[in-house]
Amino acid sequence: MPSPLPSRSRGPKPTKVDPDHLLDAAQAVFAEEGLRAASLRAIARRAGCDPALIYYHFSSKEALFLALLNRRFPALLRDMARLAEPTDLRPTPLRLWEVLLIYHRYFKDDPGIRALIRGEIVRGAEGLGHLIEDQIRPMVGSIRQIFEQGIARGEVRPGVQPLLATFFLAKMQLEILDVLPAVLPLLMELPPEGAVLTGMRAWLEILWRGVALDASAPLPTLPYPQA
Protein backbone atom coordinates (compact mmCIF):
# COMPACT_ATOMS: atom_id res chain seq x y z
CA MET A 1 0.00 0.00 0.00
CA PRO A 2 1.13 3.56 -0.60
CA SER A 3 0.48 4.41 3.04
CA PRO A 4 2.75 7.28 4.19
CA LEU A 5 4.71 4.75 6.30
CA PRO A 6 5.26 6.66 9.53
CA SER A 7 8.93 7.46 9.95
CA ARG A 8 10.04 6.54 13.45
CA SER A 9 12.52 9.30 14.01
CA ARG A 10 10.42 12.40 14.44
CA GLY A 11 9.16 13.98 17.60
CA PRO A 12 11.03 14.93 20.75
CA LYS A 13 14.09 12.95 21.68
CA PRO A 14 14.40 11.22 25.06
CA THR A 15 16.99 13.83 26.04
CA LYS A 16 16.12 17.33 24.95
CA VAL A 17 18.62 19.30 22.92
CA ASP A 18 18.71 22.48 24.95
CA PRO A 19 19.73 25.76 23.33
CA ASP A 20 22.94 25.92 25.30
CA HIS A 21 24.09 22.72 23.68
CA LEU A 22 23.35 24.27 20.31
CA LEU A 23 25.41 27.29 21.28
CA ASP A 24 28.32 25.07 22.22
CA ALA A 25 28.21 23.38 18.84
CA ALA A 26 27.87 26.69 17.07
CA GLN A 27 30.84 28.11 18.93
CA ALA A 28 32.98 25.14 17.96
CA VAL A 29 32.06 25.34 14.30
CA PHE A 30 32.37 29.12 14.10
CA ALA A 31 35.78 28.67 15.66
CA GLU A 32 36.95 26.17 13.06
CA GLU A 33 35.38 27.61 9.95
CA GLY A 34 35.02 31.29 10.59
CA LEU A 35 31.77 33.19 10.76
CA ARG A 36 30.87 33.20 7.11
CA ALA A 37 31.97 29.72 6.18
CA ALA A 38 30.33 28.01 9.13
CA SER A 39 27.15 26.40 7.85
CA LEU A 40 24.05 25.65 9.83
CA ARG A 41 24.19 22.11 8.54
CA ALA A 42 27.66 21.71 10.01
CA ILE A 43 26.52 23.15 13.32
CA ALA A 44 23.52 20.84 13.36
CA ARG A 45 25.72 17.86 12.56
CA ARG A 46 27.99 18.80 15.46
CA ALA A 47 25.02 19.13 17.79
CA GLY A 48 23.57 15.85 16.56
CA CYS A 49 20.31 17.26 15.31
CA ASP A 50 18.55 18.54 12.24
CA PRO A 51 19.33 22.02 10.86
CA ALA A 52 15.69 22.92 11.16
CA LEU A 53 15.84 22.51 14.92
CA ILE A 54 18.15 25.49 15.11
CA TYR A 55 15.31 27.57 13.71
CA TYR A 56 13.06 26.36 16.48
CA HIS A 57 15.38 27.87 19.07
CA PHE A 58 16.87 30.79 17.15
CA SER A 59 15.29 32.92 14.49
CA SER A 60 18.27 32.97 12.11
CA LYS A 61 21.95 32.26 11.76
CA GLU A 62 22.70 35.82 12.79
CA ALA A 63 20.53 35.52 15.90
CA LEU A 64 22.40 32.36 16.80
CA PHE A 65 25.65 34.22 16.61
CA LEU A 66 24.37 37.15 18.61
CA ALA A 67 23.24 34.77 21.33
CA LEU A 68 26.79 33.49 21.33
CA LEU A 69 28.11 37.00 21.88
CA ASN A 70 25.64 37.71 24.65
CA ARG A 71 26.74 34.60 26.46
CA ARG A 72 30.30 35.86 26.69
CA PHE A 73 30.54 39.63 26.63
CA PRO A 74 28.61 40.87 29.66
CA ALA A 75 30.84 39.08 32.15
CA LEU A 76 33.93 40.25 30.30
CA LEU A 77 32.74 43.83 30.38
CA ARG A 78 32.00 43.59 34.07
CA ASP A 79 35.49 42.30 34.86
CA MET A 80 37.05 44.97 32.71
CA ALA A 81 35.03 47.76 34.31
CA ARG A 82 35.95 46.62 37.80
CA LEU A 83 39.60 46.63 36.84
CA ALA A 84 39.34 50.23 35.66
CA GLU A 85 37.90 51.60 38.90
CA PRO A 86 40.00 54.55 40.12
CA THR A 87 40.13 53.04 43.59
CA ASP A 88 42.41 50.33 42.23
CA LEU A 89 45.78 51.70 43.20
CA ARG A 90 47.99 48.83 42.07
CA PRO A 91 50.88 49.72 39.74
CA THR A 92 49.73 50.38 36.19
CA PRO A 93 51.82 47.64 34.54
CA LEU A 94 50.18 45.12 36.82
CA ARG A 95 46.74 46.35 35.87
CA LEU A 96 47.62 46.16 32.19
CA TRP A 97 48.77 42.62 32.74
CA GLU A 98 45.38 41.92 34.27
CA VAL A 99 43.79 43.21 31.09
CA LEU A 100 45.75 40.67 29.10
CA LEU A 101 44.73 37.93 31.52
CA ILE A 102 41.07 38.84 31.19
CA TYR A 103 41.37 38.64 27.44
CA HIS A 104 43.06 35.33 27.81
CA ARG A 105 40.40 34.02 30.13
CA TYR A 106 37.43 34.98 27.99
CA PHE A 107 38.76 34.51 24.52
CA LYS A 108 41.17 31.63 24.65
CA ASP A 109 38.54 29.02 23.81
CA ASP A 110 36.70 31.08 21.27
CA PRO A 111 38.57 31.77 18.05
CA GLY A 112 35.24 32.43 16.40
CA ILE A 113 34.61 35.58 18.38
CA ARG A 114 38.22 36.65 17.97
CA ALA A 115 37.96 36.25 14.23
CA LEU A 116 34.84 38.34 14.30
CA ILE A 117 36.37 41.11 16.34
CA ARG A 118 39.47 41.03 14.18
CA GLY A 119 37.84 40.80 10.81
CA GLU A 120 34.28 41.89 10.79
CA ILE A 121 34.98 45.30 12.26
CA VAL A 122 37.09 46.11 9.26
CA ARG A 123 34.30 45.58 6.77
CA GLY A 124 32.18 48.15 8.57
CA ALA A 125 28.82 47.58 10.14
CA GLU A 126 27.17 44.81 8.16
CA GLY A 127 24.28 44.07 10.43
CA LEU A 128 26.44 42.72 13.21
CA GLY A 129 28.73 45.68 13.29
CA HIS A 130 26.73 48.07 15.39
CA LEU A 131 26.12 45.52 18.09
CA ILE A 132 29.73 44.57 18.28
CA GLU A 133 30.58 48.19 18.57
CA ASP A 134 28.19 48.43 21.50
CA GLN A 135 30.10 45.66 23.21
CA ILE A 136 33.55 46.85 22.26
CA ARG A 137 33.20 50.53 23.01
CA PRO A 138 32.83 50.08 26.78
CA MET A 139 35.68 47.61 26.79
CA VAL A 140 37.94 50.08 25.03
CA GLY A 141 36.77 52.75 27.46
CA SER A 142 37.88 50.73 30.46
CA ILE A 143 41.37 50.09 29.17
CA ARG A 144 41.72 53.69 28.14
CA GLN A 145 40.86 54.80 31.67
CA ILE A 146 43.67 52.68 33.04
CA PHE A 147 46.13 54.49 30.80
CA GLU A 148 44.70 57.86 31.73
CA GLN A 149 44.91 57.09 35.42
CA GLY A 150 48.47 55.93 34.80
CA ILE A 151 49.32 59.34 33.37
CA ALA A 152 47.62 61.13 36.26
CA ARG A 153 49.57 59.02 38.74
CA GLY A 154 52.89 59.81 37.10
CA GLU A 155 53.52 56.27 35.94
CA VAL A 156 52.83 56.71 32.24
CA ARG A 157 54.49 59.27 29.99
CA PRO A 158 52.18 62.22 29.28
CA GLY A 159 53.10 61.97 25.58
CA VAL A 160 51.34 58.63 25.26
CA GLN A 161 47.90 58.78 23.64
CA PRO A 162 45.66 56.57 25.78
CA LEU A 163 43.42 55.52 22.93
CA LEU A 164 46.24 54.44 20.67
CA ALA A 165 47.94 52.63 23.50
CA THR A 166 44.67 50.81 24.15
CA PHE A 167 44.45 49.88 20.52
CA PHE A 168 47.98 48.48 20.54
CA LEU A 169 47.51 46.59 23.78
CA ALA A 170 44.22 44.96 22.87
CA LYS A 171 44.86 44.26 19.23
CA MET A 172 48.16 42.60 19.86
CA GLN A 173 46.70 40.39 22.54
CA LEU A 174 44.23 39.01 20.01
CA GLU A 175 47.06 38.33 17.61
CA ILE A 176 49.02 36.62 20.35
CA LEU A 177 46.11 34.36 21.17
CA ASP A 178 45.39 33.56 17.56
CA VAL A 179 48.47 33.61 15.48
CA LEU A 180 51.38 33.05 17.79
CA PRO A 181 50.69 29.39 18.61
CA ALA A 182 50.34 28.63 14.90
CA VAL A 183 53.37 30.55 13.79
CA LEU A 184 56.02 30.38 16.48
CA PRO A 185 56.68 26.62 16.32
CA LEU A 186 57.18 27.01 12.59
CA LEU A 187 59.88 29.58 13.03
CA MET A 188 61.53 28.78 16.30
CA GLU A 189 62.04 26.06 18.81
CA LEU A 190 59.30 27.14 21.16
CA PRO A 191 56.54 24.60 21.90
CA PRO A 192 53.04 25.85 21.05
CA GLU A 193 51.71 25.52 24.61
CA GLY A 194 54.20 27.99 25.99
CA ALA A 195 53.87 30.37 23.08
CA VAL A 196 50.89 32.32 24.32
CA LEU A 197 52.18 33.07 27.81
CA THR A 198 55.68 33.75 26.56
CA GLY A 199 54.26 36.10 23.98
CA MET A 200 52.02 37.88 26.47
CA ARG A 201 54.89 38.40 28.83
CA ALA A 202 57.27 39.68 26.14
CA TRP A 203 54.54 41.89 24.81
CA LEU A 204 53.81 43.53 28.15
CA GLU A 205 57.50 44.10 28.75
CA ILE A 206 57.96 45.94 25.49
CA LEU A 207 54.70 47.85 25.69
CA TRP A 208 55.29 48.86 29.29
CA ARG A 209 58.84 50.04 28.70
CA GLY A 210 57.43 51.89 25.73
CA VAL A 211 54.83 53.85 27.65
CA ALA A 212 56.36 54.10 31.13
CA LEU A 213 57.53 57.43 32.45
CA ASP A 214 60.57 55.72 33.92
CA ALA A 215 61.51 53.03 31.44
CA SER A 216 64.29 51.68 33.57
CA ALA A 217 62.03 50.79 36.48
CA PRO A 218 61.63 47.02 36.73
CA LEU A 219 58.30 45.31 36.05
CA PRO A 220 56.47 44.16 39.16
CA THR A 221 56.09 40.40 39.49
CA LEU A 222 53.27 39.32 37.22
CA PRO A 223 50.89 36.65 38.47
CA TYR A 224 50.37 33.82 36.01
CA PRO A 225 46.97 32.25 35.51
CA GLN A 226 46.37 28.94 37.18
CA ALA A 227 46.83 26.16 34.66
Next chain:
Amino acid sequence: MPSPLPSRSRGPKPTKVDPDHLLDAAQAVFAEEGLRAASLRAIARRAGCDPALIYYHFSSKEALFLALLNRRFPALLRDMARLAEPTDLRPTPLRLWEVLLIYHRYFKDDPGIRALIRGEIVRGAEGLGHLIEDQIRPMVGSIRQIFEQGIARGEVRPGVQPLLATFFLAKMQLEILDVLPAVLPLLMELPPEGAVLTGMRAWLEILWRGVALDASAPLPTLPYPQA
Protein backbone atom coordinates in the same frame (compact mmCIF):
# COMPACT_ATOMS: atom_id res chain seq x y z
CA MET B 1 11.67 29.17 -37.64
CA PRO B 2 13.59 27.57 -34.80
CA SER B 3 16.87 28.59 -36.34
CA PRO B 4 19.56 28.97 -33.61
CA LEU B 5 19.47 32.75 -34.15
CA PRO B 6 23.17 33.62 -33.99
CA SER B 7 23.84 35.70 -30.89
CA ARG B 8 25.92 38.70 -31.79
CA SER B 9 27.99 38.96 -28.67
CA ARG B 10 30.47 36.12 -28.84
CA GLY B 11 33.98 36.14 -30.12
CA PRO B 12 36.86 38.43 -29.29
CA LYS B 13 36.07 41.94 -28.23
CA PRO B 14 37.52 44.94 -30.09
CA THR B 15 39.73 45.58 -27.03
CA LYS B 16 41.19 42.45 -25.54
CA VAL B 17 40.70 41.82 -21.83
CA ASP B 18 44.27 41.20 -20.79
CA PRO B 19 45.02 39.12 -17.71
CA ASP B 20 46.36 42.10 -15.82
CA HIS B 21 42.99 43.78 -16.04
CA LEU B 22 41.44 40.62 -14.61
CA LEU B 23 43.95 40.74 -11.76
CA ASP B 24 43.00 44.32 -11.01
CA ALA B 25 39.34 43.40 -10.80
CA ALA B 26 40.13 40.35 -8.69
CA GLN B 27 42.22 42.42 -6.31
CA ALA B 28 39.41 44.92 -5.87
CA VAL B 29 36.80 42.27 -5.18
CA PHE B 30 39.03 40.23 -2.89
CA ALA B 31 39.66 43.46 -1.05
CA GLU B 32 36.00 44.22 -0.53
CA GLU B 33 34.65 40.75 0.11
CA GLY B 34 37.51 38.79 1.53
CA LEU B 35 39.09 35.77 -0.04
CA ARG B 36 36.37 33.24 0.57
CA ALA B 37 33.36 35.40 -0.10
CA ALA B 38 34.67 36.90 -3.32
CA SER B 39 32.93 35.12 -6.16
CA LEU B 40 34.23 34.66 -9.67
CA ARG B 41 30.97 36.05 -10.95
CA ALA B 42 31.55 39.24 -8.98
CA ILE B 43 35.10 39.48 -10.28
CA ALA B 44 33.93 38.93 -13.84
CA ARG B 45 31.23 41.55 -13.41
CA ARG B 46 33.85 44.01 -12.19
CA ALA B 47 36.09 43.21 -15.14
CA GLY B 48 33.18 43.47 -17.55
CA CYS B 49 33.42 39.98 -18.92
CA ASP B 50 32.02 36.50 -18.52
CA PRO B 51 33.10 34.29 -15.60
CA ALA B 52 34.22 31.65 -18.06
CA LEU B 53 36.82 34.01 -19.46
CA ILE B 54 38.66 33.87 -16.18
CA TYR B 55 39.14 30.17 -16.78
CA TYR B 56 40.67 30.93 -20.12
CA HIS B 57 43.43 32.91 -18.45
CA PHE B 58 43.70 31.17 -15.08
CA SER B 59 43.14 27.56 -14.25
CA SER B 60 41.10 28.14 -11.08
CA LYS B 61 40.09 30.65 -8.47
CA GLU B 62 43.08 29.67 -6.40
CA ALA B 63 45.44 30.14 -9.34
CA LEU B 64 43.97 33.56 -9.85
CA PHE B 65 44.73 34.46 -6.29
CA LEU B 66 48.25 33.07 -6.45
CA ALA B 67 48.91 35.17 -9.53
CA LEU B 68 47.82 38.12 -7.45
CA LEU B 69 50.35 37.26 -4.77
CA ASN B 70 53.13 36.79 -7.27
CA ARG B 71 52.47 40.19 -8.68
CA ARG B 72 53.16 41.84 -5.35
CA PHE B 73 55.48 39.83 -3.15
CA PRO B 74 58.75 39.52 -5.05
CA ALA B 75 59.38 43.25 -5.15
CA LEU B 76 58.43 43.56 -1.49
CA LEU B 77 60.85 40.81 -0.55
CA ARG B 78 63.61 42.44 -2.53
CA ASP B 79 63.13 45.79 -0.79
CA MET B 80 63.03 44.11 2.58
CA ALA B 81 66.18 42.10 1.93
CA ARG B 82 68.09 45.17 0.81
CA LEU B 83 67.06 46.95 3.99
CA ALA B 84 68.41 44.11 6.10
CA GLU B 85 71.90 44.14 4.60
CA PRO B 86 74.51 44.42 7.34
CA THR B 87 76.25 47.20 5.44
CA ASP B 88 73.33 49.46 6.25
CA LEU B 89 74.66 51.32 9.26
CA ARG B 90 71.82 53.75 9.84
CA PRO B 91 70.31 53.84 13.34
CA THR B 92 68.07 50.86 14.04
CA PRO B 93 64.91 52.85 14.77
CA LEU B 94 65.23 54.47 11.39
CA ARG B 95 65.56 51.10 9.71
CA LEU B 96 62.52 49.82 11.56
CA TRP B 97 60.63 52.86 10.37
CA GLU B 98 61.64 51.93 6.84
CA VAL B 99 60.11 48.50 7.41
CA LEU B 100 56.82 50.15 8.29
CA LEU B 101 57.06 52.34 5.21
CA ILE B 102 57.67 49.35 2.95
CA TYR B 103 54.62 47.65 4.40
CA HIS B 104 52.69 50.81 3.83
CA ARG B 105 53.88 51.10 0.26
CA TYR B 106 53.06 47.57 -0.78
CA PHE B 107 49.96 46.81 1.21
CA LYS B 108 48.07 50.05 1.50
CA ASP B 109 45.99 49.43 -1.61
CA ASP B 110 45.47 45.76 -1.07
CA PRO B 111 43.25 44.86 1.87
CA GLY B 112 42.66 41.50 0.23
CA ILE B 113 46.22 40.36 0.70
CA ARG B 114 46.30 41.80 4.19
CA ALA B 115 43.17 39.89 5.10
CA LEU B 116 44.79 36.78 3.76
CA ILE B 117 47.99 37.25 5.71
CA ARG B 118 46.02 38.11 8.80
CA GLY B 119 43.39 35.43 8.63
CA GLU B 120 44.32 32.56 6.44
CA ILE B 121 47.53 31.81 8.25
CA VAL B 122 45.55 31.10 11.37
CA ARG B 123 43.51 28.32 9.82
CA GLY B 124 46.69 26.48 8.94
CA ALA B 125 47.87 25.53 5.51
CA GLU B 126 44.76 24.94 3.43
CA GLY B 127 46.27 24.76 0.00
CA LEU B 128 47.42 28.35 0.01
CA GLY B 129 49.15 28.14 3.33
CA HIS B 130 52.44 26.65 2.28
CA LEU B 131 52.95 29.17 -0.47
CA ILE B 132 52.17 32.05 1.77
CA GLU B 133 54.64 30.69 4.21
CA ASP B 134 57.25 30.63 1.47
CA GLN B 135 56.66 34.31 0.89
CA ILE B 136 56.39 35.30 4.52
CA ARG B 137 59.32 33.39 5.93
CA PRO B 138 61.97 35.41 4.08
CA MET B 139 60.20 38.62 4.96
CA VAL B 140 60.20 37.70 8.64
CA GLY B 141 63.84 36.73 8.29
CA SER B 142 64.82 40.17 7.05
CA ILE B 143 63.13 42.05 9.86
CA ARG B 144 64.56 39.66 12.39
CA GLN B 145 68.06 40.37 11.10
CA ILE B 146 67.57 44.05 11.67
CA PHE B 147 66.76 43.40 15.31
CA GLU B 148 69.72 41.06 15.66
CA GLN B 149 72.07 43.59 14.13
CA GLY B 150 70.57 46.16 16.49
CA ILE B 151 71.53 43.99 19.46
CA ALA B 152 75.01 43.43 18.09
CA ARG B 153 75.47 47.16 17.62
CA GLY B 154 74.40 47.91 21.17
CA GLU B 155 71.25 49.75 20.19
CA VAL B 156 68.71 47.10 21.17
CA ARG B 157 68.45 45.49 24.60
CA PRO B 158 69.93 41.99 24.61
CA GLY B 159 66.85 40.74 26.48
CA VAL B 160 64.63 41.37 23.45
CA GLN B 161 63.76 38.27 21.44
CA PRO B 162 64.23 39.26 17.80
CA LEU B 163 61.54 36.94 16.48
CA LEU B 164 58.89 38.13 18.90
CA ALA B 165 59.82 41.73 18.26
CA THR B 166 59.44 41.06 14.55
CA PHE B 167 56.07 39.53 15.14
CA PHE B 168 54.92 42.55 17.10
CA LEU B 169 56.27 45.06 14.62
CA ALA B 170 54.82 43.43 11.53
CA LYS B 171 51.51 42.30 12.92
CA MET B 172 50.69 45.66 14.39
CA GLN B 173 51.51 47.41 11.16
CA LEU B 174 48.88 45.31 9.38
CA GLU B 175 46.35 46.22 12.06
CA ILE B 176 47.24 49.87 11.71
CA LEU B 177 46.70 49.77 7.98
CA ASP B 178 43.45 47.86 8.26
CA VAL B 179 41.63 48.68 11.40
CA LEU B 180 42.82 52.04 12.55
CA PRO B 181 41.22 54.13 9.78
CA ALA B 182 37.89 52.38 10.40
CA VAL B 183 38.01 52.59 14.16
CA LEU B 184 39.77 55.78 15.16
CA PRO B 185 37.23 58.24 13.76
CA LEU B 186 34.55 56.37 15.65
CA LEU B 187 36.27 56.84 18.95
CA MET B 188 38.14 60.10 18.65
CA GLU B 189 38.33 63.28 16.71
CA LEU B 190 41.07 62.15 14.35
CA PRO B 191 40.26 62.25 10.64
CA PRO B 192 40.69 58.91 8.88
CA GLU B 193 43.35 60.14 6.44
CA GLY B 194 45.76 61.02 9.19
CA ALA B 195 45.03 57.91 11.21
CA VAL B 196 47.47 55.60 9.50
CA LEU B 197 50.53 57.83 9.69
CA THR B 198 49.70 58.99 13.20
CA GLY B 199 49.30 55.38 14.23
CA MET B 200 52.53 54.28 12.59
CA ARG B 201 54.45 57.03 14.26
CA ALA B 202 52.98 56.38 17.72
CA TRP B 203 53.56 52.69 17.24
CA LEU B 204 57.23 53.08 16.39
CA GLU B 205 57.76 55.39 19.34
CA ILE B 206 56.34 52.90 21.80
CA LEU B 207 57.97 49.88 20.22
CA TRP B 208 61.33 51.56 19.97
CA ARG B 209 61.32 52.82 23.53
CA GLY B 210 60.29 49.29 24.47
CA VAL B 211 63.22 47.57 22.82
CA ALA B 212 65.94 50.21 22.93
CA LEU B 213 68.96 49.75 25.15
CA ASP B 214 68.78 53.41 26.07
CA ALA B 215 65.08 54.21 26.23
CA SER B 216 65.67 57.88 26.93
CA ALA B 217 67.54 58.50 23.68
CA PRO B 218 65.40 60.53 21.29
CA LEU B 219 64.08 59.05 18.05
CA PRO B 220 65.91 60.19 14.93
CA THR B 221 63.84 62.29 12.55
CA LEU B 222 61.66 59.94 10.57
CA PRO B 223 61.13 60.61 6.88
CA TYR B 224 57.49 60.60 5.82
CA PRO B 225 56.39 59.07 2.55
CA GLN B 226 55.62 61.46 -0.25
CA ALA B 227 51.89 62.01 -0.48
Next chain:
DNA sequence: ACCAATATTCAACACCTGTTGAATTGGACC
Protein backbone atom coordinates in the same frame (compact mmCIF):
# COMPACT_ATOMS: atom_id res chain seq x y z
C1' DA C 1 -7.88 8.06 28.28
C1' DC C 2 -7.81 12.02 25.88
C1' DC C 3 -5.86 16.53 24.38
C1' DA C 4 -2.80 20.09 23.70
C1' DA C 5 1.65 21.80 23.67
C1' DT C 6 6.37 20.92 22.72
C1' DA C 7 10.33 19.26 20.35
C1' DT C 8 11.93 17.13 16.53
C1' DT C 9 12.57 15.71 11.53
C1' DC C 10 11.67 15.62 6.43
C1' DA C 11 11.44 17.49 2.09
C1' DA C 12 11.58 21.09 -0.50
C1' DC C 13 12.43 26.04 -2.12
C1' DA C 14 15.18 29.53 -4.41
C1' DC C 15 19.57 31.05 -4.85
C1' DC C 16 24.59 31.11 -5.16
C1' DT C 17 29.01 28.74 -5.92
C1' DG C 18 33.24 26.95 -8.92
C1' DT C 19 33.74 24.77 -13.09
C1' DT C 20 33.31 22.92 -17.91
C1' DG C 21 32.18 21.88 -22.92
C1' DA C 22 30.42 23.54 -26.86
C1' DA C 23 29.38 27.32 -29.79
C1' DT C 24 30.65 31.49 -31.82
C1' DT C 25 33.11 35.41 -33.64
C1' DG C 26 37.04 38.56 -35.06
C1' DG C 27 41.43 39.12 -36.85
C1' DA C 28 45.88 37.51 -38.87
C1' DC C 29 48.17 35.08 -42.25
C1' DC C 30 48.76 33.09 -46.82
Next chain:
DNA sequence: GGTCCAATTCAACAGGTGTTGAATATTGGT
Protein backbone atom coordinates in the same frame (compact mmCIF):
# COMPACT_ATOMS: atom_id res chain seq x y z
C1' DG D 1 39.12 35.03 -50.30
C1' DG D 2 39.83 31.03 -47.38
C1' DT D 3 41.69 28.98 -43.20
C1' DC D 4 43.08 28.71 -38.72
C1' DC D 5 43.69 30.26 -34.15
C1' DA D 6 42.83 33.07 -30.19
C1' DA D 7 39.36 35.22 -27.40
C1' DT D 8 34.92 35.38 -25.80
C1' DT D 9 30.20 33.94 -24.36
C1' DC D 10 26.30 30.71 -23.35
C1' DA D 11 24.15 27.21 -21.00
C1' DA D 12 24.40 23.90 -18.02
C1' DC D 13 26.10 20.81 -14.10
C1' DA D 14 26.55 19.21 -9.44
C1' DG D 15 26.76 20.70 -5.05
C1' DG D 16 26.26 23.87 -1.19
C1' DT D 17 23.57 27.65 1.40
C1' DG D 18 19.86 29.78 4.61
C1' DT D 19 15.23 29.10 5.36
C1' DT D 20 10.38 27.37 5.75
C1' DG D 21 5.96 24.61 6.08
C1' DA D 22 4.12 20.56 7.05
C1' DA D 23 4.28 16.11 9.32
C1' DT D 24 5.13 13.54 13.39
C1' DA D 25 6.35 11.61 18.03
C1' DT D 26 6.68 12.41 22.91
C1' DT D 27 5.35 14.42 27.16
C1' DG D 28 2.49 16.50 30.70
C1' DG D 29 -1.90 17.96 32.37
C1' DT D 30 -6.54 16.99 33.38
